[in-house]
Amino acid sequence: MIRPQDDIHNATAAADVEEPSSAVLAAPSAVVWKPLNWAKSNLFDSVPNAIMTLLAVLLLWEVVPPLLSWGVFNATWFSADGTAAACRDGTGACWALMGEKNRLMLFGVYPYDQHWRPALATALVIAMLATSALRRFWVPALAYAWLGVVLVVAWLMWGGILGLRYVETPQWGGLPLTLGLALLGIVLAFPLSIVLALGRRSNLPAIRAVCTGYIELVRGVPLVSVLFMASVMFPLFLPEGVTIDKLLRALVGMTLFTAAYLAEAVRGGLQAIPRGQEEAADALGLPYWRKMRLIVLPQALRLVIPPIVNQFISCFKDTSLVTIVGLYDLLAATKASLADPDWRPFFVEGYIAAALVYWVFCFSMSRYSQWLERELATGTRR
Amino acid sequence: MTDDAPVVELIDVQKWYGAFHVLKDVSLSVRKGEKVVVCGPSGSGKSTMIRCVNRLEEHQGGRIIVNGIELADDLKAIEAIRKDVGMVFQSFNLFPHLTVLENLTLAPLWVKHVPKAEAEDLAMQLLQRVRIPDQAKKFPGQLSGGQQQRVAIARALAMKPSIMLFDEPTSALDPEMVKEVLDVMIELAGEGMTMICVTHEMGFARAVADTMVFMAEGRVIETSPPEQFFSDPKSERTRQFLGQIIGH
Numbered sequence: 001m002i003r004p005q006d007d008i009h010n011a012t013a014a015a016d017v018e019e020p021s022s023a024v025l026a027a028p029s030a031v032v033w034k035p036l037n038w039a040k041s042n043l044f045d046s047v048p049n050a051i052m053t054l055l056a057v058l059l060l061w062e063v064v065p066p067l068l069s070w071g072v073f074n075a076t077w078f079s080a081d082g083t084a085a086a087c088r089d090g091t092g093a094c095w096a097l098m099g100e101k102n103r104l105m106l107f108g109v110y111p112y113d114q115h116w117r118p119a120l121a122t123a124l125v126i127a128m129l130a131t132s133a134l135r136r137f138w139v140p141a142l143a144y145a146w147l148g149v150v151l152v153v154a155w156l157m158w159g160g161i162l163g164l165r166y167v168e169t170p171q172w173g174g175l176p177l178t179l180g181l182a183l184l185g186i187v188l189a190f191p192l193s194i195v196l197a198l199g200r201r202s203n204l205p206a207i208r209a210v211c212t213g214y215i216e217l218v219r220g221v222p223l224v225s226v227l228f229m230a231s232v233m234f235p236l237f238l239p240e241g242v243t244i245d246k247l248l249r250a251l252v253g254m255t256l257f258t259a260a261y262l263a264e265a266v267r268g269g270l271q272a273i274p275r276g277q278e279e280a281a282d283a284l285g286l287p288y289w290r291k292m293r294l295i296v297l298p299q300a301l302r303l304v305i306p307p308i309v310n311q312f313i314s315c316f317k318d319t320s321l322v323t324i325v326g327l328y329d330l331l332a333a334t335k336a337s338l339a340d341p342d343w344r345p346f347f348v349e350g351y352i353a354a355a356l357v358y359w360v361f362c363f364s365m366s367r368y369s370q371w372l373e374r375e376l377a378t379g380t381r382r
Numbered sequence: 383m384t385d386d387a388p389v390v391e392l393i394d395v396q397k398w399y400g401a402f403h404v405l406k407d408v409s410l411s412v413r414k415g416e417k418v419v420v421c422g423p424s425g426s427g428k429s430t431m432i433r434c435v436n437r438l439e440e441h442q443g444g445r446i447i448v449n450g451i452e453l454a455d456d457l458k459a460i461e462a463i464r465k466d467v468g469m470v471f472q473s474f475n476l477f478p479h480l481t482v483l484e485n486l487t488l489a490p491l492w493v494k495h496v497p498k499a500e501a502e503d504l505a506m507q508l509l510q511r512v513r514i515p516d517q518a519k520k521f522p523g524q525l526s527g528g529q530q531q532r533v534a535i536a537r538a539l540a541m542k543p544s545i546m547l548f549d550e551p552t553s554a555l556d557p558e559m560v561k562e563v564l565d566v567m568i569e570l571a572g573e574g575m576t577m578i579c580v581t582h583e584m585g586f587a588r589a590v591a592d593t594m595v596f597m598a599e600g601r602v603i604e605t606s607p608p609e610q611f612f613s614d615p616k617s618e619r620t621r622q623f624l625g626q627i628i629g630h
Binding site (some may be wrong): 022274276277279280281282283284285286290295298299302336 | 435436437438461464465467468469471473475476477478479488492493534537538541
C-alpha cells in the first residue's frame with residue numbers, strides 16, 4: 001500500500017506544513033509508517049485523548065454497522081406487487097415505500113392524474129432558482145424570465161384555461177406547496193422587512209412607533225398563533241360572503257411573521273454602517289430613498305447575509321406549520337401518505353425521506369449564502 | 383476675486399446638544415469667491431458650525447442663508463442647497479462598495495440626472511485634476527489616505543458646487559500625505575471657489591485665506607484678515623491658541 005520511496009517525498013512536504021519537528025525527517029522508518037505516526041501524534045498523544053479515541057471508535061462500531069445493515073444491506077428497495085409484504089418479511093429499511101408513495105408525498109392531494117403539472121412547475125422553479133444563483137445571469141432579462149415562469153407556474157398549478165383542468169388551492173400540496181409558500185414568503189417578507197427596519201430607525205416618531213410596535217408584537221407570538229389568527233380569526237372580521245383563499249391567508253401570515261424577524265436582522269446591518277456614509281450621501285444631495293438604496297442598504301445587507309439566510313432557512317422549515325390550518329405541505333403530505341395501513345409501520349423511512357428533502361434545500365441555501373458573501377466582498381475589503 | 387453679495391450668511395446662530403450650548407450667537411458672512419479658514423481648539427463648535435451650513439446639523443436659533451435660500455425645515459430647500467454646496471469630511475466617507483469612478487458619478491447620475499457618458503467624462507477630468515486618473519477602477523479601500531481624500535474632493539466637485547466646505551480635511555491623514563491634499567485645495571482656491579475650511583494647517587491658511595475665523599467655546603472670538611490674524615490678533619484667547627499650535 002505504501003511505497004517507501006514515494007512516501008518519503010510526501011511526508012517531507014507534509015511535515016513542512018504540519019509540524020516543524022525535525023524528528024520525522026531524522027527517522028526514515030517513521031516516515032515510512034506515516035499513518036501510524038500520525039495516529040500516534042493525533043489520536044494517542046495523551047491518556048485522555050487515547051481514551052476519547054477508543055470511546056469514539058467504540059461508538060462508531062456500535063452505530064455505523066447496524067445503521068448500514070438496516071439502511072443499505074438488509075433494506076428492501078423495491079416492491080414487486082405494490083404492497084408492503086416484502087418489507088414486512090425483511091429486517092431492514094423499507095425504501096420500497098418511496099417507490100409506492102413518492103407521488104403522494106411530493107404532491108399531496110393534488111389530483112393524481114394531474115401530478116405532472118405540479119412536478120413540471122416545481123422543476124421550472126428549481127431550474128430558475130439555480131439559474132438566478134449565478135452571477136452571469138444577473139441581467140435585466142432575468143426579471144422577465146421570472147415573470148414568465150411565475151405565469152406559467154400559476155397556469156400549471158391552477159389550470160382552468162388553455163385546456164388544463166381547474167384545480168383549487170385546497171387541493172395543492174406537498175413539495176410545490178412548501179416551496180411556493182417559502183419562496184413567496186421570503187420574496188414578499190424581504191422588502192417589507194427593509195421598510196420595517198428603516199421605519200424603526202426613522203426620525204419620525206409616528207413611523208418609528210408603528211414599526212417598532214409591529215416588530216415587537218409579531219416577534220412576541222408564536223408562528224402557530226399567527227397562522228391561527230390568519231385562518232380562523234381573520235375571516236370573522238370579513239363581511240358576509242367574502243372569503244379569502246386559505247392558502248393566501250397562510251402565506252400572508254408567514255410573510256408578516258418572517259418580515260418581523262428579518263427586519264431585526266436588517267436593522268443590525270443598518271446600525272453597522274458608519275454615520276459618515278449617510279452624511280456623505282446627504283451632503284451630495286441624495287434624497288432619502290436613493291441614499292438608502294444606493295449607499296446604505298447595499299452595504300448593510302451584505303453585512304447581514306448570514307442572519308438573513310438564517311431567517312430564510314427558518315421560513316422554509318416553518319412552512320411545515322401550515323398543516324395546522326389544514327394545508328398539506330411536504331411534511332403533512334408525507335404523514336398523509338403513511339395513513340395507508342399497509343405501509344404505516346414504515347413511517348420512519350417516510351420521515352427520513354421528507355427530512356432529506358428539507359435538508360437538501362436548506363443546505364443549498366446555506367452553501368449559496370457562503371458563496372454569495374465571498375462573491376460580493378470582492379475588491380471592497382480593506 | 384470677490385464681489386459683495388454674501389453667498390453664505392449665518393446670523394446669531396444658536397445650537398444645543400441637549401442642555402449643552404454648542405453654538406452661541408455665531409455670525410459669519412462669506413462673499414462669493416471668499417476663502418474662510420476657521421480654526422480653534424477642539425470642542426469649540428467649528429465643525430458643528432460648518433455642518434450647519436448644509437444642514438447636516440440643525441440649528442435651533444438664528445438664521446442661516448445660503449445662496450439666498452434660508453435653511454429651515456423645507457426639504458426641497460435643503461436639497462437645493464446641498465446640490466450647490468460640496469463637502470469634504472475628516473474621515474473621507476467614500477462609499478466603500480463603489481469604485482472610485484462610481485463614487486464620482488453617483489450624485490451627478492442620481493441627483494442631477496446627467497447622462498452616464500457625460501458624468502464619467504466629468505469624473506475622469508476631475509480625477510485628472512486631483513492627479514489620480516489611474517485609480518478610477520479601484521475601490522476606495524485600495525487607496526492611501528491622501529488618495530482617498532483627493533477622491534472625496536473630486537466627488538464633491540462632481541456636483542459642480544459653487545461653495546465647498548472642508549471639515550478638517552487633513553486631520554486624519556499621515557503627515558506625508560497632508561501636502562498632496564493641501565496642494566489640491568490650494569489649486570481649487572486659485573480657481574476662485576468659495577471655500578469654508580475648518581483646519582489647523584496654518585501654512586495653508588496663510589496661503590489661501592481671505593478671512594480667518596477663530597472660535598472657542600461655541601463663540602466666534604475673532605474674524606480678521608490673515609495678515610492681522612497672524613501678526614497682531616485682537617484677542618488674548620487667539621494669541622494663546624496661535625502660540626500653542628505654531629509653537630510646535
